[in-house]
Amino acid sequence: MSRKSDEVTLMKGNEAIAHAAVRCGCDGYFGYPITPQSEILETLMEIEPWKTTGMVVLQAESEVASINMVYGAAGCGKKSMTTSSSPGVSLMQEGISYMAGAELPGVIVNVMRGGPGLGTIQPSQADYFQATKGGGHGDYRMPVLAPASVQEMADFTVLAFDLAFKYLTPAMILADGIIGQMMEKVVLPPFTPRRSEEEIRRECPWATLGKTQDRNPNYISSLELRSEEMEKINLRLQKRYREIEKNEVRYEEIQCEDADFIFVAFGTMARVCQKAVEIAREEGLKVGLIRPITLFPYPYNRIAELSEKVKGFISVEMSAGQMVEDVRLAVSGKVPVEFYGRMGGIVPSPEEVLNALKTKLL
Amino acid sequence: MTEEIIISGFGGQGVLSMGKILAYSGLVQGQEVSWMPSYGPEQRGGTANVTVILSNQRISSPVLNTYDTAIVLNQPSLDKFEPLVKPGGTLIFDGNGLHRLPVRTDINLYQINATEYAYANNSSKTINMIILGGLLKIRPIVEIENVLKGLKKTLPPRHHHLLPLNEQAIHTGMDLIMPYAV
Amino acid sequence: MNVKDIINPANLVYEKTTVMNDTPMHYCPGCSHGVVHKLLGEIIQEMDIQDKTIGVAPVGCGVFAYKYLDIDWQQAAHGRAPAVATAIKRLLPDRYVFTYQGDGDLAAIGTAETIHACSRGENIVFIYINNGIYGMTGGQMAPTTLPGMKSTTSPKGRDEKLEGHSLDMSKLLMHLDGVCYVTRQSVHTVASVRKTKRAIRKAFEYSMMNKGASVVEIVSTCSSGWRMSPADSNTWMEEHMFPVYAMGDLKDIE
Numbered sequence: 001m002s003r004k005s006d007e008v009t010l011m012k013g014n015e016a017i018a019h020a021a022v023r024c025g026c027d028g029y030f031g032y033p034i035t036p037q038s039e040i041l042e043t044l045m046e047i048e049p050w051k052t053t054g055m056v057v058l059q060a061e062s063e064v065a066s067i068n069m070v071y072g073a074a075g076c077g078k079k080s081m082t083t084s085s086s087p088g089v090s091l092m093q094e095g096i097s098y099m100a101g102a103e104l105p106g107v108i109v110n111v112m113r114g115g116p117g118l119g120t121i122q123p124s125q126a127d128y129f130q131a132t133k134g135g136g137h138g139d140y141r142m143p144v145l146a147p148a149s150v151q152e153m154a155d156f157t158v159l160a161f162d163l164a165f166k167y168l169t170p171a172m173i174l175a176d177g178i179i180g181q182m183m184e185k186v187v188l189p190p191f192t193p194r195r196s197e198e199e200i201r202r203e204c205p206w207a208t209l210g211k212t213q214d215r216n217p218n219y220i221s222s223l224e225l226r227s228e229e230m231e232k233i234n235l236r237l238q239k240r241y242r243e244i245e246k247n248e249v250r251y252e253e254i255q256c257e258d259a260d261f262i263f264v265a266f267g268t269m270a271r272v273c274q275k276a277v278e279i280a281r282e283e284g285l286k287v288g289l290i291r292p293i294t295l296f297p298y299p300y301n302r303i304a305e306l307s308e309k310v311k312g313f314i315s316v317e318m319s320a321g322q323m324v325e326d327v328r329l330a331v332s333g334k335v336p337v338e339f340y341g342r343m344g345g346i347v348p349s350p351e352e353v354l355n356a357l358k359t360k361l362l
Numbered sequence: 363m364t365e366e367i368i369i370s371g372f373g374g375q376g377v378l379s380m381g382k383i384l385a386y387s388g389l390v391q392g393q394e395v396s397w398m399p400s401y402g403p404e405q406r407g408g409t410a411n412v413t414v415i416l417s418n419q420r421i422s423s424p425v426l427n428t429y430d431t432a433i434v435l436n437q438p439s440l441d442k443f444e445p446l447v448k449p450g451g452t453l454i455f456d457g458n459g460l461h462r463l464p465v466r467t468d469i470n471l472y473q474i475n476a477t478e479y480a481y482a483n484n485s486s487k488t489i490n491m492i493i494l495g496g497l498l499k500i501r502p503i504v505e506i507e508n509v510l511k512g513l514k515k516t517l518p519p520r521h522h523h524l525l526p527l528n529e530q531a532i533h534t535g536m537d538l539i540m541p542y543a544v
Numbered sequence: 545m546n547v548k549d550i551i552n553p554a555n556l557v558y559e560k561t562t563v564m565n566d567t568p569m570h571y572c573p574g575c576s577h578g579v580v581h582k583l584l585g586e587i588i589q590e591m592d593i594q595d596k597t598i599g600v601a602p603v604g605c606g607v608f609a610y611k612y613l614d615i616d617w618q619q620a621a622h623g624r625a626p627a628v629a630t631a632i633k634r635l636l637p638d639r640y641v642f643t644y645q646g647d648g649d650l651a652a653i654g655t656a657e658t659i660h661a662c663s664r665g666e667n668i669v670f671i672y673i674n675n676g677i678y679g680m681t682g683g684q685m686a687p688t689t690l691p692g693m694k695s696t697t698s699p700k701g702r703d704e705k706l707e708g709h710s711l712d713m714s715k716l717l718m719h720l721d722g723v724c725y726v727t728r729q730s731v732h733t734v735a736s737v738r739k740t741k742r743a744i745r746k747a748f749e750y751s752m753m754n755k756g757a758s759v760v761e762i763v764s765t766c767s768s769g770w771r772m773s774p775a776d777s778n779t780w781m782e783e784h785m786f787p788v789y790a791m792g793d794l795k796d797i798e
Binding site for chain 3: 056060061062064066072080095218223
Binding site: 177181277278347352 | 385389397421422423426515
């Protein structure tokens with residue numbers, strides 16, 4: 001994709017999501033205000049996309065309503081999304097589970113803040129388990145993308161829709177308050193027109209657009225009371241999750257080639273660890289960073305490969321230690337896997353995480 | 363070149379917008395930039411701060427705990443950020459309302475009484491531009507013409523008639539800033 | 545003359561709507577759902593809008609509504625039908641969109657979604673089946689359960705001091721500016737079935753005139769939940785439900 005330099009703008013991660021949504025042909029946004037992501041709804045209301053692309057933007061009465069509006073729109077084959085922050089995303093779990101069960105595509109953005117409960121509005125990564133292990137009920141997974149820059153907030157909005165429609169599943173962007181609130185340079189995706197109804201009928205033959213003479217009625221449902229049939233649906237979903245695991249693992253490595261020790265971090269913490277790598281290298285320490293971009297599917301295989309040639313890993317998270325369980329699973333006891341984290345909205349500094357690496361692994 | 367800056371003061375002093383203008387100026391100059399605000403309830407009256415990084419390379423951490431330059435506009439900000447300036451770095455403070463002044467001798471200290479000047483000249487809205495002018499006098503990290511371009515991007519068109527006033531304020535700040543000796 | 549001689553077009557006096565299929569219904573004998581389904585099918589056929597109608601099914605006895613009417617359906621999470629319908633109608637404004645909800649779905653767990661969809665003036669139709677009880681789960685107390693009425697969770701009869709009062713959703717919703725039409729009907733006599741059909745058709749027509757939300761409450765029986773025969777249920781409904789949930793239009797902005 002050609003990106004002319006004059007297209008570079010400066011904006012917040014939250015604003016980038018709003019602009020990217022309009023540009024990638026999103027049909028509907030439904031959301032409810034909550035810090036630190038209200039700029040997404042505010043930006044959409046400011047740019048009034050219903051006057052240009054025809055995209056519907058609606059402030060719902062709750063996060064519960066928002067996610068069910070996404071369900072309704074997705075059931076019509078429309079590209080729809082909602083955004084929230086941790087407490088709001090907890091409220092959406094029922095709807096996400098229903099979307100997974102009904103095999104509906106849609107995008108959910110979680111700009112995480114510290115919990116549990118009402119917690120704090122400051123950044124956190126403590127919703128990792130909720131996002132990657134299935135926060136709602138039942139056996140389901142969904143692609144989870146972890147942006148680490150404003151540019152990725154824009155790019156992953158497009159990617160999340162692509163994955164959602166490719167695999168007929170909800171897809172989540174798991175960001176945090178820093179990525180949402182910070183401004184960086186961004187090149188927005190090019191404008192893609194919203195799909196016409198004919199295109200939707202062709203690409204999503206299951207969509208409820210009205211029963212025409214040439215087909216049977218479509219119905220969107222996650223209900224199946226016959227156990228044998230319900231198990232078949234589950235098996236179909238599981239097969240799809242295995243396909244996602246096979247095809248969609250994404251990660252970034254920074255100076256891992258000769259590394260003795262490797263940071264594992266996503267989102268904001270990956271940026272902080274990247275700085276720690278720079279400092280460590282100046283000090284002559286061979287430190288690298290692996291940044292999982294997809295948290296589901298997780299880069300287990302790559303971390304397992306790296307564990308053959310390094311002396312240890314340290315998972316750095318704004319949580320009490322959640323992703324570290326996946327790192328341990330991948331490393332499988334071959335080398336030490338340590339953890340360093342802060343909670344309550346505190347963002348560890350580069351010096352702090354490097355110090356943790358030295359203390360725990362050297 | 364990488365310049366890591368913290369700007370901190372009371373909400374309403376124009377701290378976040380000063381950072382934004384700086385970030386836009388860097389953008390206009392073709393630099394990598396990041397602008398990371400504190401976004402808590404302090405926006406509504408308490409102490410607000412913003413971390414601005416300008417660099418010729420990809421910026422790693424947008425969150426820092428040491429800075430090349432700190433600009434502090436109230437006592438809590440001075441108390442919090444004076445210890446976090448890197449040795450050899452720069453601290454710029456507005457003397458208005460301070461009861462404890464900086465004490466470090468391993469950093470470059472500058473005072474700019476922008477608040478006092480602005481109120482005396484009935485232009486309280488330009489405090490942040492005066493301070494920005496002071497910063498650029500001693501740390502010419504961006505060209506003034508790029509600041510004005512940056513300002514034009516951040517100001518809504520209905521406020522573009524204020525551009526000359528802001529340019530004037532930058533020059534005022536350049537005149538006002540002076541070294542401070544402990 | 546045998547039966548084949550009788551079944552020929554010349555002798556046809558009544559025909560089931562083709563919008564309703566032949567899937568055997570799971571509803572109990574005497575249940576009102578089947579009648580309301582048939583009315584919806586007839587209206588959709590008469591208005592010739594089968595390809596333009598999208599229904600939203602609830603959680604409750606109506607959960608399988610999509611099995612019986614040959615239109616496109618979405619089955620919503622419990623209480624969320626108005627949110628689902630909102631999105632469908634906003635994205636497909638030239639479609640007829642209705643929710644089909646019971647009193648547990650609309651008046652208990654989905655109260656917020658119901659009130660806000662109505663308040664926003666969504667151009668959708670609410671088909672609201674009120675039988676004062678949770679039928680699907682086996683006869684528990686609903687917000688609409690009458691004072692003194694027995695259910696499995698109010699076995700001694702609903703005690704208003706303990707369990708609160710009956711909730712009259714139609715009376716509540718009629719006050720919202722986004723609502724153009726609120727009516728309360730029943731389907732237990734031939735005359736009432738005809739009136740209900742006219743009401744639903746009017747609501748469908750209003751939804752395409754951008755007048756806002758329409759609520760058609762159908763006060764219904766639940767023989768199984770009430771532990772009565774279908775005939776006794778109808779009598780009990782007239783004697784006990786109608787005094788609390790009075791029949792007729794509550795609001796009609798023509």
